[in-house]
Amino acid sequence: MIGAVFSSWNGKRAVEYREIEKIPHEWGTAVTVQAMVFGNMGTDSCTGVAFTRNPGNGENRFYGEYLVNAQGEDVVAGIRTPAPVNEYSKNSQSKQFKTLEKLMPSLYGELFEYQKRLEGHYKDMQDIEFTIEKGKLYMLQCRIGKRNGVAAVRMAAEMHAEKLIDTKTAIMRVGPNQLVELLLPMLDPKVELVTKPIAKGLPAGPGGARGRVVFSSHEAVSWAKRGEQVILVREETSPEDVDGMHKSQAILTSKGGMTSHAALVARGWGKCCIVGCSDIEINHDARTFKAKDGVVVREGDWLSLNGTKGLVYEGSMALVDIDLDKNQSYKVLMKLVDKVKTMGVRANAETPEDAKQALKFGAEGIGLFRTEHMFYGEGGEEPLFLLRKMIVSKSEEERRKALGELFKYVKKDVKDTLKVMNGRPVTIRLLDPPLHEFVPHDKEKLQELSRELGISMSVLKRRVIALAENNPMLGHRGVRLGISYPEITEMQVRAILEATAELIKAGKRALPEIMVPVTCTFNELTHQRKIVDLVYKEVCEKQKLKKIPYLYGTMIETPRAAIRAGLMALEADFFSYGTNDLTQMSFGFSRDDIGGFLPKYLDLKILPYDPFQTIDTDGIGELIRMGIERGREIKPKLKVGICGEHGGDPESVVFCHKLGMDYVSCSAFRVPIARLAAAQAAIGS
């Protein structure tokens, strides 16, 4: 028997649990041997489990269940429906049972006092096991109770208000990822409990959603326009689908992994998303998909998704929406968080709407404004067309003309966001993707371009082919574009500085940070800085301003840039670590292609976790550390941050804090998570 307890440490569920909770397998377990009491000695005996506060919503009410004439195992096994300990603990299934309070009022009173005392002693919500043997109450065990995110926040805030715990403890009580539950709507758990999913995929974007099935981005847009809620179902998504993805309630793909295009975009928006759902087979011609069990879902049919668990349900399921503004506990907790944390938290955002959302979530600035964003999605058609014109231009003259037309769009785009951010820093990344990414691939769009540009299809095609690359990730992109075509940098810098100047003259505040991407050597920064200096002088003169506020800095995203950070710092006011690319290049992993081997790597534990989700501290972390050290050796006050997916990952945020970064930046919806993680890091250090 004692041996069985010891060996339970290696039970399948125990091992799995430790893996989820990251508890080392080598710790082992202990066994306490003690006298036994019996809850199954008759009707004056019972056994039960209770919580000092409601673990489902955090309310400060005693909550529990019990079974008369039973042992603890009977309660846990769930063979008999347990009864509520008090009125408050009643639910739809147990409401007809007699409460312990009514059945044994004095023993209940005793129990109530104990639980109060235990919580007071341990200063946290307790999960209590008790047994009544022939009218005598025995407390079997108490331990800190598990709770969901909503409850965790409420308990932390209320216990702090009750002065049961101090500020630091309150902050440490909530797991940063638990906040996800507060930030996203969820499928009604009660309904979900009694419904069978038709398919299961990877939980790429948490939260719940429901909508009518469409099979193309185009349909998603047009259905949404007429007020329909839709779920976009695709094999995979690409940048061309972004508009339709944005308009959908959720995205479901049959292929791709946790770092596929769909997963990344959805996580960025905090949108519900399930990817790699191989249980479904899409038939594009018939506009249907077939689920594993043969269920056929047609275009227009309702579907409900649990993105937190990766479950797909037929039909329209009720959603439980949570309004953050009404969640007082959340507000209280986050105020404490902001008092404690020392590292800034910014958001990645590219539109005034995103910026407003970011502010709502507590962002202190924008850490990544991708200029190329304006070419995708709503309103992007005209600028995209101009960009394409610029791309296929053959001469600097042609290119300058197209850039000239593009200028006003870029300026407006930048200005609108700077305005919303009202003086908070906005880091604007100069054009980054390889140009081929913007080129149209369908004949129709190519023909339109050829007509508009007045060049033949064959010439156009030749120019497009010339832009194609074998490894675009390592190709003609980032600052390399700005060096090959300085006029692109010039136009963007002019747009940024003029937008800033106009806002300042209108009495507003604005602080752009011009960021050069994909650098690998100091000389690139010098080259681009000369352009910035020149344009700055011109804009100052034109706008009759003595100075326009801005910073000039670089992404550190190639391994070489991290190694050469000392020199890079000479020309940069700030570094922003692009840990996505740094991870890609240092591991030699193309994020688009890791589907072929990463699952096996994780499965065989060759890698402990996906390095695109959590920073690989041993390898990438060392490059980051080296870069910061070397940069600050030259420029002690160098501002250092991180932008990209890792900025919203709690473990990575803690790591960034330890390295002495000034801020992390992540997708707006993950800002509260990052803030909490930053506060916990400040407490932990």
Added chain:
Amino acid sequence: MIGAVFSSWNGKRAVEYREIEKIPHEWGTAVTVQAMVFGNMGTDSCTGVAFTRNPGNGENRFYGEYLVNAQGEDVVAGIRTPAPVNEYSKNSQSKQFKTLEKLMPSLYGELFEYQKRLEGHYKDMQDIEFTIEKGKLYMLQCRIGKRNGVAAVRMAAEMHAEKLIDTKTAIMRVGPNQLVELLLPMLDPKVELVTKPIAKGLPAGPGGARGRVVFSSHEAVSWAKRGEQVILVREETSPEDVDGMHKSQAILTSKGGMTSHAALVARGWGKCCIVGCSDIEINHDARTFKAKDGVVVREGDWLSLNGTKGLVYEGSMALVDIDLDKNQSYKVLMKLVDKVKTMGVRANAETPEDAKQALKFGAEGIGLFRTEHMFYGEGGEEPLFLLRKMIVSKSEEERRKALGELFKYVKKDVKDTLKVMNGRPVTIRLLDPPLHEFVPHDKEKLQELSRELGISMSVLKRRVIALAENNPMLGHRGVRLGISYPEITEMQVRAILEATAELIKAGKRALPEIMVPVTCTFNELTHQRKIVDLVYKEVCEKQKLKKIPYLYGTMIETPRAAIRAGLMALEADFFSYGTNDLTQMSFGFSRDDIGGFLPKYLDLKILPYDPFQTIDTDGIGELIRMGIERGREIKPKLKVGICGEHGGDPESVVFCHKLGMDYVSCSAFRVPIARLAAAQAAIGS
């Protein structure tokens, strides 16, 4: 006048010269002011330039030219044809002139003594300027004379034999790249001098060549089969052209840069090659190309190429071939080199022929045997077909069957080379390229595969598409293949160990080094080592051997592997730096795609040189240094080498020596160059 001398430092040619010779621009120049003598005071006056030995071939004979009644400028300007100072100095243009020796015998005698004394004093060949003013000899200047490669080697060897210089000095006298002239045939310089080139491209592969023009690899092979010498002219080349490239005397491409496929392959073979020759326009339909000046060259026409300078000539020009075995000076010098150098030099080779060539050039082992080589070129069809079968296999069972058939080819391939190397180490890299690279792209070959495999074209196509990657360089390749499909590693290791065992049982010597490519973490090495251990045991038993000699090691080619080298060393007997990939990943430069921006980078001096030609010591060098330090901290005797293009670059070889590497490995033909550089590094350190 003095000002003019000072400002000559900034003359266009001076600047260019400094750039070629890598002399810092900030050094500046000095001016010496002295009394003048005149060689233009009548027929008893003259002026001349002479060398203490022949700078053209190194012969130890006084060699020079002079002009009666002239100043130094007249000699240099070349307006009048100068006369020879002695019989030995006569050439076809000057043979009718009277020698100085005949004209002024006593002054010539005086000059002869001076030059002898000067060489004895400076212990090197002197370039002397003299003037005779009215019968009196003045020595104006002497300096170390420039010489070509052939002369440099001869002078070094002979001066050493004369005991004029010691061993170290002799070795330092020859620029490693000067050896190229001794190793490759050249166009006859006399003919070239009077012929106008029809086009100019980038000098990707030095040496001279002539042959008849063909426009496809297929034609190259079939023409070569019937004994024709051909030059392959293409826009670009790809791995599928390798056979035709190999069969050609030289390769000429209209596109691509110094690191294009054609350039790399040709340099590897030491084959004459000109790339990026935009002066020519290929018309595939007409089987012609048109040069800049309108010259049209047809298939079958003769062409001559100077790969050292990138010049293309019409017609068949004579070649000057040099037989190394007959070059006593070379042999003497290289013996000195091998005495002095401390670092090993190996060759990259994959066939018994390559291995023999490597040994001839003095290689001490093979540093890179690419297993995938066997699938290209002659005799590769059957193994390639089996490989393709393996690649499109759907199950492990299918894959194992195809691998089983492939086994004998791999074993033979490895065995033949191990045999030639006779106990010298042969580093065999496990399969490296992403599988998609091997898949046929033309319909015919796909159909053949579909017939043979008994699967439909649509299924086959789907499997092929599934293998395609966005960034294959960072994709499913190297050890990732060995982890996804351990049976591939298993088959290769079995082939290597069985080949070794068979040789040993036959009384031969063999030392394979099994090398795992593209690793980024220790766990990958552990995973693959388990396979090696298992197979080792099986082969020992099967072959009834107690032990089979082999080493197990890894390439260090991802930045992360260099950073984590400490742990990697735990599982590796050796490290081999793959500086090509390390450069690609650390800079974020795809070698296939740098054509779009690298020329501009070099032009603007954003990079001082092409990091794929010479190791970037500041960035990549630091990663290498870090990797060696960390690796040897764990395993002090860890064997460390470098394979890939940099191993044959003299500056990089010196750097590798400084870092304490055990060996460099480069293409066979560059082995003497690397040996010389290694000796110079040993002297310099």
